[in-house]
Amino acid sequence: PKSIKVATDATWPPMEMVDTNKQIVGYDIDFLKAVAKEAGVAVVIKNTAWDGIFAGLDSGQYDAIISSVTITKERQAKYDFTEPYTSIGQILIVPKTNKTAKVIADLKGKKVGAQIGTTGAMEIKKVTGVELKTYDEIGLAFEDMAAGRIFGVVCDEPVAAHFALQKKEYKDKFKIVGKSFTKEAYGIVVKKGNKDLVALLNKGIKAVKAKKLDTKIHTKWVK
Amino acid sequence: MQENSRLMIEAREVSKFYGAFQALKNVSFSVRDGEKVVIIGPSGSGKSTILRSINRLETIDRGTIIVDGMDVSDPKVDICKVREEIGMVFQSFNLFPHKTVLENLTLAQTVVRKRNRREAEQIALELLKKVGIAEKAAAYPAKLSGGQQQRVAIARSLAMNPKAILFDEPTSALDPEMIGEVLDVMKNLAQEGMTMVVVTHEMGFAREVADRVIFMDHGQIVEEGTPEHFFTSPDHERAKLFLSQIL
Amino acid sequence: MQENSRLMIEAREVSKFYGAFQALKNVSFSVRDGEKVVIIGPSGSGKSTILRSINRLETIDRGTIIVDGMDVSDPKVDICKVREEIGMVFQSFNLFPHKTVLENLTLAQTVVRKRNRREAEQIALELLKKVGIAEKAAAYPAKLSGGQQQRVAIARSLAMNPKAILFDEPTSALDPEMIGEVLDVMKNLAQEGMTMVVVTHEMGFAREVADRVIFMDHGQIVEEGTPEHFFTSPDHERAKLFLSQIL
């Protein structure tokens, strides 16, 4: 293919977001562009709500998804992934007033939020006694925690760092506790059986890694 | 006898405007305790307006109206007190359709006069007997004929023991065969000495019952006098014309 | 003369039901070319129903109706063809309110008869002159009096050059002072030899214009005959009773 359409949910800073010029930017975007360049294809990026992002792939509205998608068994059963392109982990954020909580299990009997359909949400669900609340956007979970309706948020480590450290209001109120407690790898998602595209993208990823472009991108976006 | 009794209603130089249109022009008249006054006049002459001004269903723009010693035109006067003392009967009956006949009669007694239910119901039943429809006490107004409804409406007024009752064309919405039964009730009331101000086109009633007839036209009182004088030899051309049309 | 002319409308044993209610009971009659037939009868007797069955505004349940050789009761017959030939004038005029008087007359001419606009307008203007309202050609129906509207409706029918016209109480919705102008137009039409079936309560018109009077009651034709005979010595009791009430 000369050009591929790739969807992203640009509400996941700093991995993917819309800047003030309405450009979709972020770690994933830079990475994807590098991969495309190496693979020799053009990319068109489409901003799509996370909630329907897999449905859109099914219905063929785009060819691939790059949106901080963790490679999981469940997802692999339905979709094909490229090689992992970066690894991160889930991390817990709680209000500063909470002095004791270290892990999700410490919040038994309380509500903990995550974005719908993310690995963060799945991690919370695993802990019995903690009530999961899912949000369309991770930012809304933080808002709800600021309003005192939930007592913890679980999300990707870079996102947490971004939220907790960058917004003044949040910096005063929230804190990251502990270290990331999962080992996850992001991959680019394509429709099941689209072998050619996977191969093409993998070729690009390999080249990017070989040229160490990915570390450059990492230092640019992740503090 | 009424000449000596005290004033029940007194209107002095009353004017009323609807926008630029003057519905009442310096209207003055008075009604003594026990007197029966009939107001007649062509449509749009201001009969309803003056009647409704007496219990402030319409506010007046100039002049004063004193009812039983209370100044209706004074905003500081508690108008509810005035209305407790002055009953009103409407052309369209205005019974409360969601209440039975009995409840129609007891509602204001309990809410306004603060009577207890037993007492209110007793009074109500007596009055229903008086107007001849005791057997309909449990019925809803919709089940009643127009004449029956209007008799209930009169009984509802009486239940408040008013010192006077205002009637605004009480028989105009009735089928001809029902007019008589309502007029009979009104005549009985008159005999018992109730103070009454009646707007009506029933000239027979006016002749028989009225102590005084007031003839209005274009928002003014044109002529005022005994029924004998008014119906036989009215002083004004307009009154003559009106009588020739209506009789 | 009409005795020999050909049949324009022929109804044979026509029955019509509304649910369980039988509105027409074995009605048979015929109208020859050039004949004027007036249908009279009390309200609800089925006059409108039989008239509307002729151009299949109502479908019949039994029997046949033949119009100008076409079987109206046959679903395979193109009913539009029948309706082109048979005009209809309604009690409520039914002019098209969104079209001018002229457009009311030209619409069906261009759409159905496929005349070009010039031709249609010429015909329309002539007919408007004939019914006496040429000056209202550009007006909208709402601006016309009831009598004027009905005359436009007749002209609209005529514009299709019908072989017969059905009138369903054409003057019943009119103020008394306008009835005459419409009847005049109808009388002129009659004189020109138009085949007409008229449901009306205007007995004067029936007497003057009708070749034959049909009297209906309870969905049946009770009596049929010349106006002289019918109005002076009807054979049936019901007809006598009806005439005594209406005259």
Place this chain on the structure above:
Amino acid sequence: MSKNPTSHTPIDVGDGAAIPNKNDAGLFTAWRIAFFGAIFVSLYLAFGKSDPYYEIFKFVPDGILVTFKVTFGAILLATCIGLITGLGRISDNRFINGAASLYVEVIRGIPLLVQIFYIYYALGRFVKIPDMLSAIIAMAVCYGAYMGEVFRAGIQSIPKGQMEAALSLGMSRGQAMRQVILPQAFKVVLPPIGNEFIALLKDSSLVSILAVSDLLRRGREYASETFSYFETYTVIALIYLVMTLFFSKLIGIMEERLNAGK
């Protein structure tokens, strides 16, 4: 979807009641086909095709409960707000009247989705109340404006003579309102409130953006993990359909009873 023009059109043409009219044979048959069809399809999917439909039907029921809670809570609160607003809209007091009118006009000018979101999070800034209650309040504030117009129209539909008769018996305006006008107005507004209820039941799906685990949210959660979007949305749509059709019928029957009882 649309407010009906109640007074400024000569002929009153709306987009129809949510509650099918008994005399509308077409819609009536359609109701039956839709209702029993939806139930049949649901059963067929759940037990005939089992996977993943059976799973989905097992996953969402607590969402239905939340949807009910939100709907009933919001309609109750909205009715109260609506009553007050309706009284405000007919008040002679210029300030009260102005405030009520402004509330109606502003609320009706902003999409429900935006409002719900706004009220929910704005509320969170000032008072600590649980999420479900916040969602209910947000819905009720929005629907209160529409209910206000229902009450206004209902009260104004009671003949003027009723108020005059009550006043001339010596009742105060408040007494007359409570004893005479409102009891009659309530009967009049019952059908439109029924309509609002159905509309609210459907719009309650918007609270799913607030992370309230209603029916839609539950479905989205299921779908986002299993990626069976179509199957899930099919089930969600079916459940909503059965619910709204059921309630519209129920309300229709209740109305008939009420009218028959008169």
Place this chain on the structure above:
Amino acid sequence: MSKNPTSHTPIDVGDGAAIPNKNDAGLFTAWRIAFFGAIFVSLYLAFGKSDPYYEIFKFVPDGILVTFKVTFGAILLATCIGLITGLGRISDNRFINGAASLYVEVIRGIPLLVQIFYIYYALGRFVKIPDMLSAIIAMAVCYGAYMGEVFRAGIQSIPKGQMEAALSLGMSRGQAMRQVILPQAFKVVLPPIGNEFIALLKDSSLVSILAVSDLLRRGREYASETFSYFETYTVIALIYLVMTLFFSKLIGIMEERLNAGK
């Protein structure tokens, strides 16, 4: 929010038109306060408090354009669907009538949000069409049902005698419909279509859950990056308010012109 009960209540009480009635002084004043108030607040926020409001106002305008495109596109398409549905609903053909009624009943029984999502993605399975068009089609399919009822009511409001007069002049049913009934019905349905337009303008915010960058979506994008949810939603609400108030006024004026021209 609610469908008005058009025929099954003795007194027609709805939750009011989106287009304020000229004779309703309260709402009229409220319109003015709301409209100019919203504009004033917007200007104040943009130029008085500048940060971040100025940024937000700069960020969202292309979303407004998308909202317009979706709204206008959907109302046009919905009008066509509605016309066909309306004709179907009054058809004597049992099958056509049944299909139209079922469409109306099913669509009105499912929340818009669920439908939009469903239609949008279901559509994608079968045909490749751009997202904006898919969103427009999804909205139009939903609104088509409501519009269908508007057209049905509009057509049925034309006296029966009009059709009979046209038929008895020899016109076919189709000719009569086109030449006589529909031109009259269009005038009748214009105000309710205006109402639907306003409702659609607001409901178009629901497409923000799809990959369509409408006003609301733009706002959410901005907010999720800057975390300024409140400021952003305030701006979004203000813009919607100004838009709906503006259009409801415009439609009101157009209607008046139309009536005056008669």
